[in-house]
Amino acid sequence: MKKCLVFAYFKPNKYSFNALLGAVEEEFFPELAQCEFYFPRTKEALFSLIKEFSPKEEVYLFFSLFTPQYWEIKRCLEEIKSLNVKGRIRFIAGGPHATGLPKQTLEMGFDYVIIGEGEEVFPQFLRSLLKGDFSPELRGLSYFKEGKYLNFGKASPVDLSKYPPFSLKFSLIGPMEITRGCPFTCKYCQTPRIFGTKPRHRPLDKILYYAEALLKRGIKDLRFITPNAFSYGSPDGKTLNLSALETLLKELARLVKPYGGRIFFGSFPSEVRPEHVTEETIQLVKTYCANDNLIIGAQTGSERLLSYLKRGHTVEEVRRAVKLILKAGLKAKVDFIFGLPGEEEEDIKATVSFMEELAKAGAIIHAHTFMPLPQTPFMKKSAGRISKEVFDFIRKFLPKGQVFGEWEKQKLLSERISKELLLPQVSKKA
Numbered sequence: 001m002k003k004c005l006v007f008a009y010f011k012p013n014k015y016s017f018n019a020l021l022g023a024v025e026e027e028f029f030p031e032l033a034q035c036e037f038y039f040p041r042t043k044e045a046l047f048s049l050i051k052e053f054s055p056k057e058e059v060y061l062f063f064s065l066f067t068p069q070y071w072e073i074k075r076c077l078e079e080i081k082s083l084n085v086k087g088r089i090r091f092i093a094g095g096p097h098a099t100g101l102p103k104q105t106l107e108m109g110f111d112y113v114i115i116g117e118g119e120e121v122f123p124q125f126l127r128s129l130l131k132g133d134f135s136p137e138l139r140g141l142s143y144f145k146e147g148k149y150l151n152f153g154k155a156s157p158v159d160l161s162k163y164p165p166f167s168l169k170f171s172l173i174g175p176m177e178i179t180r181g182c183p184f185t186c187k188y189c190q191t192p193r194i195f196g197t198k199p200r201h202r203p204l205d206k207i208l209y210y211a212e213a214l215l216k217r218g219i220k221d222l223r224f225i226t227p228n229a230f231s232y233g234s235p236d237g238k239t240l241n242l243s244a245l246e247t248l249l250k251e252l253a254r255l256v257k258p259y260g261g262r263i264f265f266g267s268f269p270s271e272v273r274p275e276h277v278t279e280e281t282i283q284l285v286k287t288y289c290a291n292d293n294l295i296i297g298a299q300t301g302s303e304r305l306l307s308y309l310k311r312g313h314t315v316e317e318v319r320r321a322v323k324l325i326l327k328a329g330l331k332a333k334v335d336f337i338f339g340l341p342g343e344e345e346e347d348i349k350a351t352v353s354f355m356e357e358l359a360k361a362g363a364i365i366h367a368h369t370f371m372p373l374p375q376t377p378f379m380k381k382s383a384g385r386i387s388k389e390v391f392d393f394i395r396k397f398l399p400k401g402q403v404f405g406e407w408e409k410q411k412l413l414s415e416r417i418s419k420e421l422l423l424p425q426v427s428k429k430a
Contacts, residue, residue: 002058003036003059004036004038004053005037005038006039006050006060006061008046008062009040009041009172010042012069013064013065014174015175015177016064016095016118017062018174019163019165019177021166021167022163022167023118023123023164024122024167025168025170027123029123031127031131032126037170039170039172047080047083050083050089058088060090061080063076063091063092063093063095063110064093064095065095065097066095067096067097067371067374068410070097070108073093073108081109090111090112091111091112092112092114092125093108093110093112093113094118094122096190096194096374098110098113099194100375102115102142102151106142106144106149113141114141115140115151115153116140116194117140117155117180118140119158119163120155120158121140124136125138138152140154160177160201160206161202161203164210165210166210168213173214173217173219175225175269176210176211176222176225177202178207178225178226178232179199179201179227180199181195181197182227183199184237184238184311184312185197185310186299187376187377187378188309188337188340188341188372189373190373190374190375193376199231199234199235201232204248207248208252211256215259220256220259221264222261223264224264224265224270226270228271228272228273229265230272230276230281232244232248240276242280242284245281249263249265249284249285249289250288262289264290264291265288265291272294272296274298274320277324279324292330293333293364294325295335295366296318296332296333297334298318298334298335299336300336300340301315301353302346302350305347305351308342315350319357322361326361326362331363331364333363334358335366336355336367337369337370338351338367338407339369339370339384339411340384341370349389355393356397364402364404365403367405367407368406369408370383370410371383372422373417379422380423383417383418384411385411386411
């Protein structure tokens with residue numbers, strides 16, 4: 001029977017599948033050579049593909065999902081199952097939401113859930129499925145068997161030196177992950193809960209190897225995925241390793257020059273910690289990189305709230321970072337989260353006042369609304385609210401191009417996530 005592996009390669013989930021298929025490429029075992037691989041990029045393309053499969057084809061359908069995608073993916077599953085595919089397709093999920101709520105994800109309609117980092121467990125799981133063992137006991141896997149919920153724990157942390165950052169074989173390429181794990185345990189953030197608090201850096205030789213592979217394919221702009229770009233090479237992720245950072249950027253600059261390439265560092269899809277913005281780190285960006293901005297996380301202008309959130313920096317460090325960035329002729333894009341748990345009237349006033357100060361100095365505010373997420377200490381907290389003072393600030397600076405973001409969409413999602421997904425989970429455990 002022909003075996004078909006289908007990956008829902010939707011835009012929000014591309015980076016996850018890039019890494020996952022890179023791991024498959026690295027551990028490409030014989031049975032995979034007999035499989036057909038498909039990467040539909042839209043829901044419509046996925047449905048069209050599913051309809052083309054014959055009953056004689058064995059199909060494995062893989063999704064990665066974030067919590068805000070829950071309803072979209074759930075509808076997608078329901079519509080596919082309405083096509084009379086029962087028994088012909090096995091549904092597998094991974095990603096932040098599946099890792100945080102594996103049982104609930106199975107109850108959405110999935111047959112298997114991968115918990116945590118997938119590079120190691122995913123090829124093992126595929127090998128098991130393709131050999132006909134549909135009940136493998138693998139760390140990082142969860143499923144129902146004869147009505148009983150089985151959870152074999154979270155997958156082990158991955159050694160980034162052993163796996164590619166993306167898949168050259170399948171041409172699933174994009175920004176390169178250079179660091180995984182974050183030592184800062186901000187209460188709203190999933191990153192340290194999924195990837196741990198010890199930073200793991202991709203070795204320099206591997207970064208250069210894959211960077212050159214991209215350049216040879218005609219991709220001239222190199223971008224990087226990391227929780228804090230300036231932490232590269234730091235053993236704890238909290239202190240700077242300027243030598244390692246400069247070596248990385250200097251070697252990348254040497255590599256891209258013959259190709260006419262460019263380096264973007266500390267800008268989308270990454271950011272930098274405010275206390276790591278120094279004259280030295282900015283100079284490295286100015287010397288070796290092409291980005292005209294740096295993204296820093298402030299989240300609030302309240303010292304009290306920063307401490308409560310466990311951000312690990314002060315308002316003054318944000319202020320200093322913005323001044324240094326602007327002085328260097330770069331744009332400063334500063335993240336703020338509205339409606340944070342524990343936020344009081346004084347905190348809102350302090351945040352609005354600080355945002356106005358930064359905006360008047362020339363900074364650009366990236367606005368977010370707090371969304372509770374699985375596994376985080378704030379999972380049980382209510383949805384974020386945007387105060388009148390914050391709305392007034394947005395109305396004032398939005399026409400000037402100094403505020404951007406999806407705070408309105410996030411506000412609606414936050415309410416739905418809290419009421420329909422997370423608070424019911426809390427009630428079950430009560």
